[in-house]
Amino acid sequence: MNRPGPGLSTIAIHGIPHRRPDWSPVAPSLYQSSTFVNPIGSDDEVLYSRYGNNPNQVELAKKYALLEKADAAIFVASGMGATALAHLAVLRPGDHLLSSSWIYGGTQRLFDEELGRLGIEVTYVAPDQVRLWRKSVRKSTRAIFVETPTNPLMRVIDLGPISYLAEEHGLALLVDATFASPVNFRPLEHGADVVITSATKYLNGHSDVIAGAVAGTASFVEEVNRLMRLWGQAIDPHAAWLVDRGMRTLAVRMERHNSNGMAVAQWAEQHPGISKVHYPGLPSHPDHAHAKLVLTGFGGMVGLEVKGGTKATERLLKRLKLVTHAPSLAGVETLVSEPRLTSHKGIGPE
Ligand SMILES: Cc1ncc(COP(=O)(O)O)c(C=O)c1O
Incomplete structure (x- = not known):
């Protein structure tokens, strides 16, 4: 008999439920350490918190991936950091990004002020202009970005036609679903390739942390991880611990x-x-x-x-x-x- 797996609430508390060893702490420990003892002569990857391989960062990312039903996830220093790295992971100079025009002001500024500087062109299309989406795809288009529900009008975008267009043209579909949280909406179940969230908001839920996360395929998250290390965007272990604590509820x-x-x-x-x-x-x-x-x-x-x-x-x-x-x-x-x-x-x- 197929037993149903743990529900979202159980995952948000436990990740994958496991039996704890006797005398182990019930609450997760905080590894507030920038670095870890390195075995002499080992050529294994070193543990260093800027690399995102501190246990607090790793466990939090695993839990979030489960909630989004993604292969993998990664936490970074802010929601803006998550949006920036997710786009840098899929776009190169000369590429074109098709973006919804109903997006958070900070994201629009990132696209206008920074992507342009990197030689990446952005076209904005209102999600209700269905025909314009198709018309706006160019040879150089690599990705589509959509925010849903939108800030602040709470528009709920139908990802169906957009994900169809993305698939037809081999484009990556990136969705910022900060306003839903994985409890209310999971974009990967609706044709998105990447989900972006400002963990500052619902995931943490206590107005005491700035953090962001992205989830998607293992290879995409590996590329974000590479960029995170080089651009210095890792989440601090204490912030990761606080987000994990917030996610329990x-x-x-x-x-x-x-x-x-x-x-x-x-x-x-x-x-x-x-x-x-x-x-x-x-x-x-x-x-x-x-x-x-x-x-x-x-x-x-x-x-x-x-x-x-x-x-x-x-x-x-x-x-x-x-x-x-x-x-x-x-x-x-x-x-x-x-x-x-x-x-x-x-x-x-x-
Ligand atoms: C929809 C959305 N995405 C991203 C962000 C950026 O998040 P952060 O402030 O954690 O960088 C915000 C912030 O308000 C937001 O509303």
């Missing part, structure tokens, strides 16, 4: 994010001071039908448009006590921020 936190997000969105939709609510769990959201099909839950992020514009928004923000005005998301506390001044500063009203 990922599944239960996501359940609560999903139910609280829905409650806030439904409340906001009835509120006379709010003109628009962006939450994929609401029937009024443009992607509600698709979101219901592909997401396990709609998440804890809600986009709000306040009647009365900037002045009314600032008045509202000044009255908040429990809710803190700070950028970032997905921690246990509730945060509110204005994308025009934070995540999407400098990239125009769209």
Whole structure:
């Protein structure tokens, strides 16, 4: 009889469940060491935390790979580091990247300011312009990048046609699914080749770490690992330990994010001071039908448009006590921020 494997919640706590030896610690040990004793005369790879082979880094990556149902994964110093290294692993000077135009402002700046400098051209296409995706593929196109759900409008992109296009043209499909976490959505099950996440957000969940991760095939992760060592992007062991600790409650936190997000969105939709609510769990959201099909839950992020514009928004923000005005998301506390001044500063009203 085929017994089902451990569920996501069990994996997030234990990785692959195993019997612990007597007297061993129940909580994982922190190896806060840059380097490890090297056997004399050994030509085995040395253990050095910049190489990502410190036990805290290794165990965390194995657990995340299991959650994403990937062959392999790797953690780096930030979500931006993960996005940068994932793209450097697949793109070369002269290549062309096709990117969704609905992306985090930091990612867009990375593409505009840095990929261009490396001789990599980027074309942005709105995910709802289905025909334009196909038209925008060039001979030099190597990869497609999509973020879903999007920051901050919570658009849930149908990866079906995009992954079909990628496969047809032999392109790598990279997906930033920070806003879902592997509990709500696993892009590799929907045709993506690479999943990128800012572990700063849901994975860690306690607003006390900056970290990022990528998952995909073993050869892709090996290339990211090579770049990580050379560009000096490894996650610090303590940050890895904290992310692992946060991930132990990922599944239960996501359940609560999903139910609280829905409650806030439904409340906001009835509120006379709010003109628009962006939450994929609401029937009024443009992607509600698709979101219901592909997401396990709609998440804890809600986009709000306040009647009365900037002045009314600032008045509202000044009255908040429990809710803190700070950028970032997905921690246990509730945060509110204005994308025009934070995540999407400098990239125009769209
Ligand atoms: C969707 C998305 N991707 C990537 C990042 C970058 O993550 P980090 O701040 O960990 O570098 C963010 C940050 O807000 C984000 O919202």
